[in-house]
Each structure stands twice: as structure tokens, then as C-alpha cells.
Amino acid sequence: MEYITLNNGIKMPIVGTGTNTYGKENKDYNGALTNEIPELVTALELGYRSIDAAISYRNEELVGGILAESSVPREELFITTKIPAREEYVSSKESTRAAIDNSLKNFQTDYLDLLLIHAPIEDKEQLKNTWKVFEEYYEAGKLKAIGVSNFRKNHLDELKEFAKVKPAVNQIQINLKEKNEDLLALLQDEGITPVAWGPMKTEAHQQELLDEIGKAYDKSGAQVLLKYQIQRGVVVIPKSHNRANQAANLDLFDFELTAADVEKIENL
Template identity: 85%
Template sequence: MEYITLNNGVKMPIVGTGTNTYGKENNEFKGALKNEIPELVSALELGYRSIDGAIMYNNEELVGRVLAESNVPREELFITTKVPANEEYISSKEATRAAIDSSLKNFQTDYLDLLLIHFPIEDKEQLKNTWKVFEEYYEAGKLKAIGVSNFGKSQLDELKEFAKVKPAVNQIQINLKEKNNELLALLEEEGITPVAWGPMKTEAHQNEVLDEIGKAYGKTGAQVLLKYQIARGVIVIPKSHNRENQAANLDLFDFELTAADVEKIESL
């Protein structure tokens, strides 16, 4: 595994796994929870150590139990979760503290590696109070890094007005359908690491080009796409319920794309 060093010195695996449909009936986001997550067990066995969760996924406790019962030492795991921008969680500092404490309990740990605000908070005072609680837990060592998700330039600018701790990451949609290049350039300028959700989304004609590039390396188009992202410093969190695909999504470190390959991908 390769790592990216965040702006506070914390190292985050460059490939992780999403969990938003793990442990749910029919692998559906709103599916009823089951009592097991074979997909997560498989991911851990294959070597995934960065686990991306969220309160709104409604499966923190189940994910936490699987992590706790695994043979993976806590210090090897990188656990991310997210606080929703809902009144229940951001109406007051006490509400935000309760949300964080609940996540710590669900993951059966005394610290989280990364905590994000899941979506922009429109009310500036609520945003400020939420971030202040994040900073409070960060300073106490209960959060190793803090950041945001789905924030655009205006929301990042607003946060800068009062944040003592700069966001370490911004988790946003980055793929060939939603390239987000302008925001990526801003994040690079600000020293904020981009984390891509939905990194595999493509159009049919794009898949043909990716597959063709992959043939030269004995790789799939999906692997080429993930390699393209991580080669330019974007952390990816692909998700699969299939062990073979999970393994393929980690098998990215034995080839390098040429400048011509990158040009083809960027022209798609």
C-alpha cells in the first residue's frame, strides 16, 4: 500500500473501501441491516486498511464490530466517518459532541483517524460551532485528522474565516463523469488532500479507451482509471461486494501510466 501524508503529518492509505451498502439487504443503501458484513471481512483479508464510513450509512456499529473482531491491530486501521449536516447533529455543540461520542462507541475505539462534515452546513454559526467541536476533539487526540466532504470553493472560503485547524481532506465526487478539475486545482493550492468518492463512474465510450490502455499492462480499464487518480495524488475509496474486484482495486502498484496514456484519459 502507498500512503499520502496529509497537511498535519498523518499518513492515509491512498486506496480504501467505501462501506455505504455493506451489511445491508440486496446491497442497497437503504436496505435493512444484516448481522454480518462478509464484504468487509473479505476486504480486510485482502489488505484494505482504510475504511470509509458515515453516520448516515446507518451501519457504523456493525462495521465497528467487524473491525474489532478482526485480527487487524487498531494502529493499522484508518477509520473515517462523517457527521451529517442535519439539525440532529449540528444544532448545538452538545449535539455534535454526542454524535462524535456515538461514533467512537460504535467503532469500539478511543480515536478516529479522520472525521468529516458530510455535507455543507448552510448556517454559518452552525458550521462554526460544528468545526470548533471537531477542533476540540482533534486537540484532545480523539480525532487524528479532520476535514470536510462535498464542500465547494465558497464553503471552504467560509470555513477559512474561523478555522484554527485547516481541513486535511475534502471528499468529493471525482471521476470521468464529474472531473471536478477546478476544485482539484484549488485543493492543491490550499494544501487539502482530495479524496474521491464514486471514482469508477464512466460512460461506455470511455470504458473502451480505458480497456485498450489496460491491455498493455495486463490490467482492466477500472484499474487504469484508479491508477490515473492515485498517480496524481487523489485518494480513492472504491467499493465492491465482489472479492475478485476488491483484489483488483488494490492491484495498482506494479505499473505506471505513460504521459500518452494520461493524455488519452484526460481527453475523455
Template identity: 85%
Template sequence: MEYITLNNGLEMPIVGTGTNTYGKENNDYNAAVTNEIPELLSALELGYRSIDAAIMYRNEELVGRVLAESTVPREELFITTKVPAEEEYIASKEATRAAIDNSLKNFQTDYLDLLLIHFPIEEKGQLQNTWEVFEEYYEAGKLKAIGVSNFRKNHLEELKEFAKVKPAVNQIQINLKEPNKDLLAVLKEEGITPVAWGPMKVEDHQKEVLEDIGKAYKKSGAQILLKYQIQRGVVVIPKSHNRENQAANLDLFDFHLSAEDMERIENL
């Protein structure tokens, strides 16, 4: 595994696994949560250590139980979860504290590695209150890093007006269908690490080019796509229910894309 150093010095695995459909009937995001989560067990066995969760996924407790019962030491895990931008969680500082405390309880831990605001909070007072609670838990050591998700440039500018702690990451959609180049440039300028959700989305013509590039490296098009992102400093959170695909998504560290191939992908 390779790591990226966040702006507060914390090291984050550059590849993680999403969990939004883990432990749910028929792998359906909206379905009922089951009592088993074989996909996460498989991911841990294969070497995944960054686990991307969220309150909205409704399976924090199940994910937390599996992590707590695994043989992987807590200090080797990088647990991310997210607070929804909904009244239940951001109506007051007390509501946000309760949400964080409940996530800590769900993960059976006394700290989280990364906590994000899941979506932009449009009301400025609520955004400030929520971020101040994040900073409070960060200063207390209960959060190793704090950040945001799905924030655009204007949301980041608003946060800068009062934030004492700069967001460590912004988790956004980054893939060849939605490259988000302008926002990536903003994040680079600000020193905020981009984390890609949905990194595998491609158009058919792009897929063909990726597979063609992969022949020279004896890698699949999907592996080339993930390598492209991590090689330019983007953390990727792919997700699979298939053990073989999970393994392939980690098999990225024995080759390096040439400058020419990076540019070819960039221009897709």
C-alpha cells in the same frame, strides 16, 4: 499499499473501501442493516486498511464490531466517518459532541483517524460551532485528522474565516463523468487532499479507451482508471461486494502509467 501524507503529517492509505451498502439486505443502501458484513471481512483479508464509513449509512456499529473483532491491529486501520449536516447532529456543540462520542463507541476505539462534515452546513453559526467541536476533539487526540465532504470553493472560503485547523481532506465526487477539475485545482492550491467517492463512473466511450490503454499494462480498464487518480494524488474509495473485484481494485502498485497515457485519460 501506498500512502499519501495529509497536511498535518498523517499518512492515509491512497486506496480504501466504501461501506455505504455493506451489511445491508440485498446490498441496498436504504435497506435494513443485517448482522453480517462479509464484504468487509473480505476487504480486510485482502489488505484494505482504510475504511470509509458515515453516520448516515446506519451501519457504524456493525462495521465497528467487525473491525474490533478482526485480527488487524487498530494502529494499522485508518477509520473515517462523517457527521451529517442535519439538526440532530449540528444544532449545538453538545449535539456534535454526542455524535462524535457515539461514533467512537460504535467503532470501539478511543480515536478516529479522520472525521468529516458529510455535507456543507449552510448556516454559518452552525458550521463554526461544528468545526470548533471537531478542532476540540482533534486537539485532544481523539481525532487524528479532520476534514469535509462535498464542499465547494465557497464553502471552503467560509470555513477559512474562522478555522484554526485547515481541513485535511475534501471528499468529493471525482471520476471521468464528473472530473471536478476546477475544485481539484482549488484543493491543490490550498494543500487539501482530494478523496474521490464514486471513482469508477465512466461513459461508454471512456471505458473503451481505458480498456485499450490497459492492454499494454495487462490491467483492466477499471484498474487503469483508479491508477490514473492515485498517480495524480487523489485518494480513491472504490467499493465492491465481489471479492475478485475488491482484489483487483488493490492491484495497482506494480505498474506506472506513462505521461502520454495520463494525458490521454485527462483529455477524455
């Protein structure tokens, strides 16, 4: 595994696994919860250490139980979760504290590696109060890093007005269908690590070229796509319920895309 160093010195695995459909009937985001997450068990066995969760996924307790029961030491795990931008979580500092405390309980840990605001909070006072609580828990060592998700430039500018701690990451959609190049450049200029959700999305013609590029490296088009992102400093959190695909999504560190191949991908 390779790591990226966040702006506060914390190291984050550059590849992680999403969990938004784990432990749910029919692998459906809105499906009823089951009592098992075999996908996470296999991910841990294969070497995934960065686990991307969220309160909105409704499965924190299930995910946390698997992590706590696994043989992987806590210090080797990088656990991310997210606070929803909903009234019940951000209406007051007390509600935000309660949400963080409950996440710590769900993950059976005394600290989280990364906590994000899941989406922009439109009420500026609520945004300020929420971030102040994040900073409070960060300073107490209960959060190793804090950040945001789905924030655009205007949201980041609002946060700048009062934040004492700069966001370590902004988790946004980055893929060949939604490139988000302007925002990506801004984040890298600001020293905020971009984390890509939905990194595998492509159009059919794009997938054909990725598959063709992959032949020279004995890799799949999906592996080429993930490698393209991590070569330019983007953390990726692909998700799969299939062991073979999970393994392939980690098998990215024995090849390097040439400048010519990178250019072909950028021109898609």
C-alpha cells in the same frame, strides 16, 4: 499499499473501501441492515486498511464490530466517518459532541483517524460550532485528522474565516463523468487532500478506451482509472461486494501509466 501524507503529517492509505451498502439487504443503500458484513471481512483479508464510513450509512456499529473482532491491529487501520449536516447533529456543540462520542463507541475505539462534515452546513453559526467541536476533539487526540466532504469553494472560504485547523481532506465526487477539475486544482493548491467518492463512474466510450489502455499493462480499465487518480495525488475509495474486484482494486502498485496514456485519459 501506498500512503499520502495529509497536511498535518498523518499518513492515509491512498486506496480505501467504501461501506455505504455493506451489511444491507440487496446491497441497497436504503436496504434494511443485516447482522453480517462479509464484504468487509474479505476486504480486510485482502489488505484494505482504510475504511470509509458515515453516520448516514446507518451501519457504523456493524462496521465497527467487524473491525474490533478482526486480527488487524487498531494502529494499522485508518477509520473515517462523517457527521451529517442535519439539525440533530449540528444544532449545538452538545449534539455534535454526542454524535462523535457515539461514533467512537460504535467503532470501539478511543480515536478516529479522520472525521468529516458529510455535506455543507448552510447555517454559518452551526458550521462554526461544529468545526470548533471537531478542533476540540482533534486537540484532545480523539481525532487524528479532520476534514469536510462535498464542500465547494464558497463553503471552504466560509470555513477559512474561523478555522484554526485547516481541513486535511475534502471528499468529493471525482470521476470521468464528474471531473471537478477546478475544485481539484484548488484543493491541491490549498494543501487539502482530495478524496474521490464514486471514482469508477464512466461513460461507455470512456470505458472502451480505458480497457484498451489496460491491455498494455495487463490490467483492466477499472484499474487504469484508479491508477490515473492516485498518480495525480487523489485518494480513491472504490467499493465492491465481490472479492475478485476488491482484490483488483488494490492491485495498482506494480505499474505506472505513461504520460501519453495519462493525456489520453485527460482528453476523454
